[in-house]
Amino acid sequence: MTEPQTSSLRKDFRVFREPGFLVTLLLIGLLAAVGAYILVAASNDYGIPVREYWR
Numbered sequence: 001m002t003e004p005q006t007s008s009l010r011k012d013f014r015v016f017r018e019p020g021f022l023v024t025l026l027l028i029g030l031l032a033a034v035g036a037y038i039l040v041a042a043s044n045d046y047g048i049p050v051r052e053y054w055r
Contacts, residue, residue: 015021044051 040050043049
């Protein structure tokens with residue numbers, strides 16, 4: 001009958017452990033990485049080369 005009280009902050013941050021949120025976060029991270037790779041590759045071919053500064 002007496003349940004341990006959980007804080008409202010713990011209830012609010014529980015959303016970050018849900019599988020749907022983690023999958024979405026992974027997809028957004030992959031899209032950002034692919035976009036950054038495309039921008040750097042295009043810059044190396046058609047603009048100021050960035051590859052020389054990453055040594």
